[in-house]
Amino acid sequence: MFTNFIGYQLVEDYHKWKKEQRRKGKDIHFSRVIKLAVVAVVFCILWFLPTSAFGIEGLTVIQQRVMAIFAFATLMWVLEAVPSWTTSVFAVVLLLASTSDSSIWFMRNVSEGNTLGEMVKYKSILHCFADPTIMLFIGGFILAIAATKTGLDAFLAKVLLKPFGTQSRFVLLGFILVTGVFSMFLSNTATAAMMLTFLAPVLRSLPADGKGKIGLALSIPIAANIGGIATPIGTPPNAIALKYLNDPAGMNLNIGFGEWVSFMLPLAIVLLLFAWVLLLWLFPFKQKTIVLAIEGEAKKDWRSIVVYATFAVTVLLWMTDKYTMMNANAVAMIPVGIFSICGIISKRDLEEINWSVLWMVAGGFALGVALQESGLGKAVVSAIPFASWSPAMVVIGSGLLCYLMANFISHTATAALLVPILALAGSSMGAALDPVGGVGTLLIGVAFGSSLAMILPISTPPNALAHATGLIKQTDMEKVGIIMGVVGLALGYALLIVLGSNGLL
Numbered sequence: 096m097f098t099n100f101i102g103y104q105l106v107e108d109y110h111k112w113k114k115e116q117r118r119k120g121k122d123i124h125f126s127r128v129i130k131l132a133v134v135a136v137v138f139c140i141l142w143f144l145p146t147s148a149f150g151i152e153g154l155t156v157i158q159q160r161v162m163a164i165f166a167f168a169t170l171m172w173v174l175e176a177v178p179s180w181t182t183s184v185f186a187v188v189l190l191l192a193s194t195s196d197s198s199i200w201f202m203r204n205v206s207e208g209n210t211l212g213e214m215v216k217y218k219s220i221l222h223c224f225a226d227p228t229i230m231l232f233i234g235g236f237i238l239a240i241a242a243t244k245t246g247l248d249a250f251l252a253k254v255l256l257k258p259f260g261t262q263s264r265f266v267l268l269g270f271i272l273v274t275g276v277f278s279m280f281l282s283n284t285a286t287a288a289m290m291l292t293f294l295a296p297v298l299r300s301l302p303a304d305g306k307g308k309i310g311l312a313l314s315i316p317i318a319a320n321i322g323g324i325a326t327p328i329g330t331p332p333n334a335i336a337l338k339y340l341n342d343p344a345g346m347n348l349n350i351g352f353g354e355w356v357s358f359m360l361p362l363a364i365v366l367l368l369f370a371w372v373l374l375l376w377l378f379p380f381k382q383k384t385i386v387l388a389i390e391g392e393a394k395k396d397w398r399s400i401v402v403y404a405t406f407a408v409t410v411l412l413w414m415t416d417k418y419t420m421m422n423a424n425a426v427a428m429i430p431v432g433i434f435s436i437c438g439i440i441s442k443r444d445l446e447e448i449n450w451s452v453l454w455m456v457a458g459g460f461a462l463g464v465a466l467q468e469s470g471l472g473k474a475v476v477s478a479i480p481f482a483s484w485s486p487a488m489v490v491i492g493s494g495l496l497c498y499l500m501a502n503f504i505s506h507t508a509t510a511a512l513l514v515p516i517l518a519l520a521g522s523s524m525g526a527a528l529d530p531v532g533g534v535g536t537l538l539i540g541v542a543f544g545s546s547l548a549m550i551l552p553i554s555t556p557p558n559a560l561a562h563a564t565g566l567i568k569q570t571d572m573e574k575v576g577i578i579m580g581v582v583g584l585a586l587g588y589a590l591l592i593v594l595g596s597n598g599l600l
Contacts, residue, residue, distance in 0.1 A: 130176035138167045146209060151474050155212025156205045157194050158471040164189045165462055165471075172508035179505045180451035183458020190220050190465050215468040223460035226338070227424035229453055234427025235328040236448045238406060239281045241434050244444075245399040247406065249293075251277075263307060263380035268371050270294065271314045275322030275367045279329045280410070282449065287319040287557035291564065298566065302381045310378030312566045313575055316549060316557035317370045321583070324543045325363040326413075327355050327423060331456050332510030336542040338460070339518040346522065346534055352413040352423035359543070362590055366583050373578060377571075398439050405433050459511020466515050473519065486531045489524070490540065490592075493517055494584055497541045501548030502576075506555060509545045514538055532595020539591055547583040550576035 141163035146154045149162075164186055171182040193202045197217035205211050223229075241247075255276065259269030270290065278286040294311060301308050323329030327337050337355065340348045412419055412426045434440040465471070493513065501509040521534030528534055548554050550573050552562040561567055 127176050130174040134167060134170045134174065134176065137170060138163050141166050153210075154474060155210045155470070157212035157214055158469050158474060160193050161190070161215075161465045161469045161471045164194070165466070168458070168462060169512055172505065172512065173500070173503070178451070179508050180454045180458070183455050183461075183511075186458050187220060187223070187461045190215065190461055191217055194465060194469060195220055213468065213470055215465050219464045219468060220461050223464060224453070224457040226457065226460055227422070229457060231328055231334055231424045231427045232331070232453055232456065233448065234409070234429070234431055235280065236282075237431050237434060237440060238409065239285060240444050240447060241402045241430065241439055242281070242406065244439070245394050245402045247399070247402060261384045261386060263383055263385050264375055266297070266385045267307075267311055267314055267374060267380075270311065271318045271367050271371050271374075274315055274318035275325075275363060278319045278322030279326045279363075283319040283323050283330060284556040284560070286322070287315050287560045290315045290319070291560055297385055298564070301385070305381035306378040307380030307382065308378075308566050309568075309571055310374035310380075312561050312564050313378070313571065314370070314374055316555065316561040317374075317575065317579060318367060319557040320546050320549050320555055321363055321366045321370065321579075324366075324546050325356060325360040327352055328427075330542075330546055331507040332514075332542040332545045335456060335459060335507070335510045335514050336538040339463070339514055340535060340538055346518070348535060350535075352426075353415055356414060358590065358594055359539075362543070362587055365586060366579070369582060370575075370579060373575065377575065398437060401433065401437055402439060405430050455505070455507050456511065459507070459515075462511065463515035463518075466519070473523075486524070486528050489520070489528070490531050490536055490588065493537055494540045494544050494588060497544040498548050498580055498584060501545035502550045502554045506545040506548065509548075510541055513541050517541060530596060532592040536588065536591040536595050540588060543587045544584060547580045547587075548576075549579065 142160065144159075146156065146159055149159070151158075167189070168182055168186040171177065172179055191197065192199050194215045195217035196214040198214070203211065251273075255273045256266075256269045259265045274286055274290045277289070281289075291312075294315060298308055298311060301311075323333070327333045333355070337350060340346050340350050409426060409430050412421055412429070413423050431440075467473075497509055497513055500513075517537045518534070521528055521537045524534075528536070549558050552559045552569060552572065554576070558572065562569070562572065
């Protein structure tokens with residue numbers, strides 16, 4: 096996270112808390128050993144079983160190894176025995192060493208009666224970290240760093256919150272909408288940390304026995320999670336889904352940045368307004384007025400002006416990519432180039448980029464490449480009778496599965512795991528999915544479904560940051576999280592089905 100970011104200390108405290116929880120006591124250590132042992136046993140079973148035991152016709156040794164590595168990554172992400180990004184890195188190493196055309200020599204020898212199969216191109220695996228989608232993230236991170244260095248974030252918060260006045264219910268709406276707007280372009284964690292810092296003096300001014308404090312504290316993680324739905328860079332699952340939707344060798348739907356915003360921004364706004372009404376109903380204010388005091392000013396030197404102008408131009412180009420014909424991934428490199436040449440971003444700033452998130456996403460892409468190039472994905476999908484399932488069952492089942500998983504593991508890990516599988520499944524079903532919006536419904540559903548997962552403090556970093564204020568009981572978070580999840584999934588899929596079935600997606 097960025098050391099000069101408002102609320103940085105909150106993020107640091109959160110990460111320290113997570114480390115302490117991992118390391119605390121012998122029970123935690125024993126639990127980790129058990130988790131790693133379970134993963135190792137499952138991995139070895141899948142790796143060493145005869146290929147005929149899987150019931151997949153024509154299964155090759157390479158495909159079996161990909162299956163074992165996929166299961167390894169899935170279990171490690173779910174059990175969180177080690178940080179998610181380290182799982183992704185290790186999965187990439189395993190793929191390179193055992194399944195690629197640059198694998199170690201003894202991995203190319205197979206027992207008699209087995210077929211080695213199609214090896215995965217090592218360049219395809221390594222290209223995952225230089226994928227254009229990764230460049231989109233880097234551009235977003237650079238914009239966020241520049242905004243904090245110049246005070247643009249605090250200035251925007253002041254300007255955007257001012258119209259909401261001092262009435263408690265409208266101040267709550269202001270925090271929800273402003274947090275939502277910031278999370279469309281900044282990371283959800285950074286947005287939550289910044290807005291909770293702005294919120295701290297407001298919370299101190301409210302009556303100790305009032306429920307309004309709980310609503311205000313909950314508004315930040317809810318808005319940070321939902322706001323990310325609106326843009327491709329708002330949260331990693333969006334970019335992961337968009338990569339597969341736009342893949343020229345796959346679905347090739349050519350959904351641009353502006354097109355994504357055109358149908359997901361209205362959904363995000365409706366959900367943010369629903370969250371406002373829900374929080375006012377569950378946690379009414381005892382004090383009718385609130386006075387805001389946000390510290391920080393936008394700088395006015397030439398570098399800051401360059402940041403403001405570049406920020407505006409970048410967002411404008413993203414929104415109009417269908418007209419300018421400039422891809423969103425390419426646009427993301429504009430601020431990187433301008434800020435670097437002007438000295439606004441230094442070598443030290445580059446070290447502050449959240450590289451673990453990039454590795455996490457790249458590892459998911461690498462698993463997708465291995466599924467595709469080894470032929471395992473096609474073989475597995477062919478073995479599952481998707482054609483006999485109703486399209487509604489596939490869509491609803493995938494949405495519920497995604498939502499449940501994302502409440503317990505990383506949103507990014509959930510998307511990285513499910514999107515490649517659903518992309519292949521959706522392609523195999525062809526026109527059968529058209530009545531429910533096509534394959535776009537499946538993949539975009541995973542993206543927004545993961546963002547709606549916010550039942551527990553561990554579901555997402557913004558939840559943990561808000562829970563750390565001490566104002567929110569876990570039961571409050573569960574109640575609001577479940578309601579937002581049910582309503583969000585219903586509205587989201589209704590929107591996607593309408594758009595898809597009318598050829599607008």
